[in-house]
Every structure is written in structure tokens, then in C-alpha cells.
Amino acid sequence: MVGAGTIGLSWTALFANAGLNVTVSDPRPDLADVVRDSMPELAASLGTSAEALLAKISISASLAEAVAEADLVQENGPERLEFKQQLFAEIAAAAPKHALLTSSSSGIVATLIAAQLDEEAAARMLIAHPFNPPQLMPLVEIVPGERTSESATLAAIDFYRALGKVPVREHKEVQGFVANRLQAVVLKEAFSLVLQGVVTVEELDIAMKASLGARWATIGPFESYHLGGGPGGIRHMFAHLGANLTGDDSGVTEADVEKLINEVERSYGSGAAAYAKLAAARDRKQIAVNNALKSAVE
Template identity: 40%
Template sequence: MNQHPAIDDVRTVACIGAGTIGGGWAGYFLARGYRVKVWDPAADAGVRLAQLIDAAWPALAELDMLDGADKEAWSVHTDLAEAVDGVDFVQESAPEDLALKRRLFADLDAVCAPGVVIGSSTSGYSMTEMAVDVAGHPERFVVGHPFNPPYLIPLVEVVGGDRTAAAAVAWAADFYTRIGKSVIHMDREVPGFIANRLQEALWREALHMVENGEATVEQIDRSITDGPGLRWPFQGPMLTFHLAGGPGGMGHMLDHFGPSLKSPWTRLTAPELTRELRDAVVAGCEEATGKHTIADLVAERDAGIVALRRLTAGLRAATPVPQP
């Protein structure tokens, strides 16, 4: 098996795709002091990437930027072999098209140096199904699933496929951790991973409520931002319910409220995305945002995440974790 580069020796990273996720990764890698080579066949990829990095840079400067980080240390390439030449790690963020990813992974395997680990930002596909056409070194393909925007949200879910070597998964988890990410090293492949599974359940229920006229887009969003969402940065849904059980904790919660799980409150199946439902959701978002542009909302979101991350980091530092 080919030796992976030492994590401290990683200097150059390739980002495959310059869209919202790939460009966000590029900005983050730049802020962490790496040189970034970006592959994207679109003629305007460089323009779009520059705009994204410009928008992300102020937030990165607030939280995750290393001294001496070079905002201009990137290049865009349309030739895949040129883009990965001399790189120490690859982060793939191509569109969520299974056939496209299968072709791209086979091509990446053919042009990347054998020891280079290739991480995928896929939000739903498993590495087992994406790497079926990789003939040379399937053992170095790993899922490194981020959350948008990847330059600000710390979470990365890391898992391999049935042909991925454990050493590659461990290397990727160590690398993401070293660059400041909060890594979930998953034990096994799960469709949709962990966070997306939970997020999708909430999303489906929200669509049902809009379709049935039970709640507006604004009401749904406020029910989270001014409700349970305020608790989740400190304790996730499981610990939230543990606290809801009072001194008896989760045991009391399950014993007392367990029967309510049979209540027909939620609908886990997705509603049919009809034209009427689509238009209702779009209209609701336009009404909720008013005259604010997407750029305005991104800046507001980023400022909020920066403030919240600072607050939670301070609280964690001030509250020692009890040792078992």
C-alpha cells in the first residue's frame, strides 16, 4: 500500500469543483495556510471563485485564519492532471450526480499520485457506490462530508467505502482535525450520513406543513431559531431530551413520554413536490426575506455563526469536561 504524506508536510490541496461547496473549501484551505489548485471546467470558474473567497475572507479572519495566510495563493485549471499535479490532498466537490462522480473518481485515480488521499464532499452518496469504477487505488477514496458554508461550519463526517483502507480514513480524519474541523469518524456507511438524516426529517415535516397550510415559511423558521435551535449549539437533540427528563434524565423522559412516540404528529415520508408546493415555498421565502439579497443574507448568517462559535468556544473553555 502506498504511503500517505505526513500531515505536517501537506502544503498544497486540490479542490475539484469551484461551486458553493468547493469554493468554500478553497477559501478555508487558503485561510489555513495552504496553496490551493482548483479544477473546474466552467469558463467563469475563476471569477466565481474570487467572489466567493472575497465574501468568505472577513469571516475567516475572525475565526480560523492563520497568520500569513495568502488570499491569492490559488489557481484555476481546466486540465485535471494539471490541477492535481504536486498536491498532497484532494477535496472533491462536484455536483451530486452519481454517474458524473463515478467517471470523475476513475479519472482522479488515474492522475493523482498513489499516496494522495481523495476526500469527497458528497452529501448523500456512499463511497462504495461512487468508487465502483476506480481500478487503481480505491483504498484512498474517503467521504469528507462538510456542512455549508464549509469555511465556517466545523463539522465534517468522515467514512470510507467497502474498498477504502482504514488507514486512509484515519489519515483523513486526522487531517481534517488538524486543520480545525470537528470530525465525526463514522463507524460505517449510512445513507445520507448522520447530520443530513436528521436535517432531512425536519425538512420533510416542514414541507408537509406548508403543503397542508399548517404553517408559513416564516413561522417554521422562527419555530426553530427562537425555539429548540437556541439549545442545539450547546446540547444536541439527545442531550436536550435528557435534560427534559429532569433529575431522572433520559430514563424518565423515555418512560414518561415514550407512549407519545406513537402519536401521529410527524410524517416521515416526503410530500410530492408539486408545482403548487414548490411555488408556495418559494413565495414564502421571498416574503420572509423581503428586500434582502442572497449576499445580504449570507453576510448576516456568517456574522451570526462567527458570534455563536466564539460564544460556544468561550463557554466550553470555561466549563471543564468532567473526567470519567
């Protein structure tokens, strides 16, 4: 674990809780204290003890020593390209030739980070971006670079899935990846609504938690719109709402719409039987989420 900030410490707790031996490296002089002091809160969130986690964790001020026997290196340094390029050059020089080299970067793509690495090291380097906090949120975005090998990509997916994460492979590099880009759109509108005086900060958060937040815990936007069309599905939604779904100035063509519809129907099925099955599953999950939240609040 390279970097002992919030993300690095959260990853450390998750890895240790999975029974992995974790070596944490960070140049900060208080590294031992930071790791020790962070574990009680992280352990509580994982349903274990700080002592159990710390038994699997060691620290090292030397980056080279920390990665010398690693099977996977998870980098959590500052979001500065030149810094990450230099850091991965040092990691690649010291880590075993089989080690996966992953970055928690929230926006910088692997192709740029690995630009100065040789072919062998670049083939093992990719993005493994968590959603914060990593020890609790299921998502990890797996984003290979232009020179990342398929075998390294698949090995990373298997590794994070074995940790209980939900890995999503992204097939094209875009700055910010997927989850942060979606979040940015929502936040932009949230800022606008509050600054216009439409709602307060607290009211907006309540509205989100009681609507889209609760819904998206069980189904995503495409499945939601597919179900919103009833047995006719998303095809029915587009036929009746059209540009209201995509926006008049979105540049989305009829061919684009048909492509989206076809992909949704391939993913979730179409017709009355598919709708009934999806709706029943959605309702079961939504009831479970609602009940879990009520229990947690109480």
C-alpha cells in the same frame, strides 16, 4: 480542489486560510474570474482578506495537472454517480499514490463512487461531506467505503480536525449520511405545517431558531432528552413518556429502548451528580449562544 461551485469555493477559502496551497480545477472557461470574485465575501466570513486567500490559490483547467502534486483531493462535482466514478478514475490516475481522495458528495456513498477503482486507489477514497457553508459550519462527515483503509480514514479525520472542523466518523454507509437525513425529517414536517396553514414560513423559522435551533447549538437530541428527565435522565423520560418518544408505529422494541438508554448513560453518565454537571455546562453554552446572537443582530 476539483469543482468550483459553491461548496468547492467555500472549501478553497477554508484551506487557503489554513495556510495550505490550493489548486482549483474546473472546466468552466471563467474559472479565474469565479475564484477571484468569490473570495472577498468568503474572506470576510473568515476574518481575513481576499488578497491573503488568493495568494495561496492557483487555478488549472487541466485536472491531471491540478492533482499531480496533491496530498489531498477534495471533489465537489455534480451529484451523479457515473460522473463521479469517471472523475475519480481520472483523479486516481493522475494524483500521487499517497494522496487522500475525498468527495463532498451529499448522498452518494464511497463504495459506489469507488466501485471501478483498483484496490490501491479505493483504499484512499472516502466521503468528507461538509455542512454548508463549509468555511463556517464545523461538521464534516467522514464516511469510509467498504474498501477504504483504516489508515486513510484516520488520516482524513486528523486533516479536517487540524483545519478546525468537527469530523464525525460514520460507521455504516447510508444514502444522505446523517446530517442531511436529520434535516430532511425536519423539513418534511416544516413543509406540512406551513401548507396546513398552521404557521407562515417566517413564523416557522422564528419558532425553530428560538427553540430547537438554539438548543441544538449547545446539546444534541439525546443529551437534551437525558437532561429533560432531570436526575433520572433519559431512563425517567422513557418510563413516563414511553411510545410518545419513539412513536407508536416506529417498530422500536423494549430491547431497542434499553440499548438506547444504556448508550446515552455511557456517553453522559447518570444520576444527580452527572445531571448537575451536564445542566451547568448546557446553561453556560446556551447563555453564550444567546448573547452572541444578540450581539450579532445588534
